[in-house]
Amino acid sequence: MSTNTTEALPATTLLRFATAGSVDDGKSTLVGRLLHDSKSVLADQLEAVERASASRGQDAPDLALLTDGLRAEREQGITIDVAYRYFATPRRRFILADTPGHVQYTRNMVTGASTAELTVVLVDARNGVVEQTRRHAAIAALLRVPHVVLAVNKMDLAGYGEKVFAAIAEEFTAYATELGVPEVTAIPISALAGDNVVEPSANMDWYGGPTVLEHLETVPVSHDLAHCHARLPVQYVIRPQTAEHPDYRGYAGQIAAGSFRVGEEVTVLPSGRTTRISGIDVLGDPVDVAWTTQSVTLLLQDDIDVSRGDLIVPTKDAPATTQDVEATVCHVADAPLTVGHRVLLKHGTRTVKAIVKDIPSRLTLNDLSLHPHPGQLAANDIGRVKIRTAEPLPVDSYADSRRTGSFILIDPSDGTTLTAGMVGESFASPDPVKDQPEEDGWDF
Known part of the structure; x- marks a missing residue:
């Protein structure tokens, strides 16, 4: 019960x-x-x-x-x-x-x-x-x-x-x-x-x-996250395989925004497959509804492929998936971020390869003017970037959700955090330029 x-x-x-x-x-x-x-x-x-x-x-x-x-x-x-x-x-x-x-x-x-x-x-x-x-x-x-x-x-x-x-x-x-x-x-x-x-x-x-x-x-x-579109980044697939629960298969994670209810139709992204929530466990106990910041395990009605890095969302509020991410970023690493830079993009529990396609502008703090197409961002610079990812990502606008509308860029060689990004956030941006060519081995 x-x-x-x-x-x-x-x-x-x-x-x-x-x-x-x-x-x-x-x-x-x-x-x-x-x-x-x-x-x-x-x-x-x-x-x-x-x-x-x-x-x-x-x-x-x-x-x-x-x-x-x-x-x-x-x-x-x-x-x-x-x-x-x-x-x-x-x-x-x-x-x-x-x-x-x-x-x-x-x-x-x-x-x-x-x-x-x-x-x-x-x-x-x-x-x-x-x-x-x-x-x-x-x-x-x-x-x-x-x-x-x-x-x-x-x-x-x-x-x-x-x-x-x-x-x-x-x-x-x-x-x-x-x-x-x-x-x-x-x-x-x-x-x-x-x-x-x-x-x-x-x-x-x-x-x-x-x-x-x-x-x-x-x-x-x-506390507007409680009223955002519901999002659950999957952290772990739980399959205890015990005699008591031989067929148990749950998808665990912390709810990033909104709430989920038993019986609700949900979509698993980026695959786009739909099913319904058959059960919700919180600290080992079944509940009818769970909300933002709770760590939960969702049980799904259908046996579909779900793994770490996937995002479970209500079907009626599913975000679009994209390989082209535009965002305002704060560059935090000592080494500059440059056009053509090969990086890892971490969004929620998913990490994918990506390339910095363009840096349309850098913000000048004194007068809030924009320096167009600087070519790179130095440490502590704030600017606009265009990123191409190797796999589709289900991203929200940062204005809609601070959790699922944000990401970080990581140096693939040593794991250093390079940049913190906010999807869709923008100070007025200059006209875009043509995408830069990809480097060998990272052609998306």
């Missing part, structure tokens, strides 16, 4: 958010202050930070050490890796990704923000909007992060001046709006002193908006 779970999808109070900004803008200090002042730091953690701070000759605890966990980070005083922290208040639970600010580690910012529903972009009040600020705003726009907070930090070093804050907020908001960021909330703060992080600042009575924590607790979260 199956467990009836046909009621509405469960509400959630979880917010995933990421921090971003230039080196020394105070991201780790902000995160440390947020954890400390919201009483989310255990006593032994705080004692360890106090000891580490004292050993470095500091009079007060360096709250940045709560997130800078690697020895190399502490020695250099910069964040290198993405540090994930989990904390909660009475109003909401949070998963926080503290990302590096150094341009060399922009790739880590892409990783941290890829699943975020909100990004906090820090700006040093003394320096204003700089190139890395613009890059992080552009990445947040490309990743379709629905909420962006501009935290103008170190206001204590700028005399808590309202005009300083207003000028930076106006410049950043205009830039983000041109990128297509739907919402920007600007907050003046001092992470070191605690102004407007958890408690309102007594030094900036001219500001009447929320503190950082108040905004994080109250910003609406849509």
Whole structure:
């Protein structure tokens, strides 16, 4: 007998958010202050930070050490890796990704923000909007992060001046709006002193908006993946071959978007074969319906060929398959991405050979102009690419699904991640040029 779970999808109070900004803008200090002042730091953690701070000759605890966990980070005083922290208040639970600010580690910012529903972009009040600020705003726009907070930090070093804050907020908001960021909330703060992080600042009575924590607790979260077209990338085919279940054959994976129900007609892509769901197992128990982020095993009515890398979708909402992928990408490798580059494209659980056919444009961050047909993308460049794959892929538009509309390009020689791509995303693109010729051995 199956467990009836046909009621509405469960509400959630979880917010995933990421921090971003230039080196020394105070991201780790902000995160440390947020954890400390919201009483989310255990006593032994705080004692360890106090000891580490004292050993470095500091009079007060360096709250940045709560997130800078690697020895190399502490020695250099910069964040290198993405540090994930989990904390909660009475109003909401949070998963926080503290990302590096150094341009060399922009790739880590892409990783941290890829699943975020909100990004906090820090700006040093003394320096204003700089190139890395613009890059992080552009990445947040490309990743379709629905909420962006501009935290103008170190206001204590700028005399808590309202005009300083207003000028930076106006410049950043205009830039983000041109990128297509739907919402920007600007907050003046001092992470070191605690102004407007958890408690309102007594030094900036001219500001009447929320503190950082108040905004994080109250910003609406849509969790739109639950309402996207249903998608299940197959990770594993389960055939236990036991006496109790001699004919059991299930297709396991994590639901990337939407929900599936028993009896629903589904299509397996890229083959295009159709069948119906005869059963759904979650943690070994049968259910009638399963939804986004659940790890499930689907049982199908017909015995059809399904393997790792296939995508199971509702027949009525099946995406088209294609060998020609157009996308906006952020190149994250040190070696450039060039026209004619032979790569592996990983989409969901499927990896196929591919060729970079064209690079129509590269984005110039300062004025958002497009450099047409640059021929290559260097590390941290954002640009448009056209890719030809060796096999058809069922891809969604990134605007429809952040999970099944994204991919990465991999170097086939050593497995290095080269590029993060968003299918169909585009800043205005110049006219296309003729496809470049394929190289020998990769003629698709």
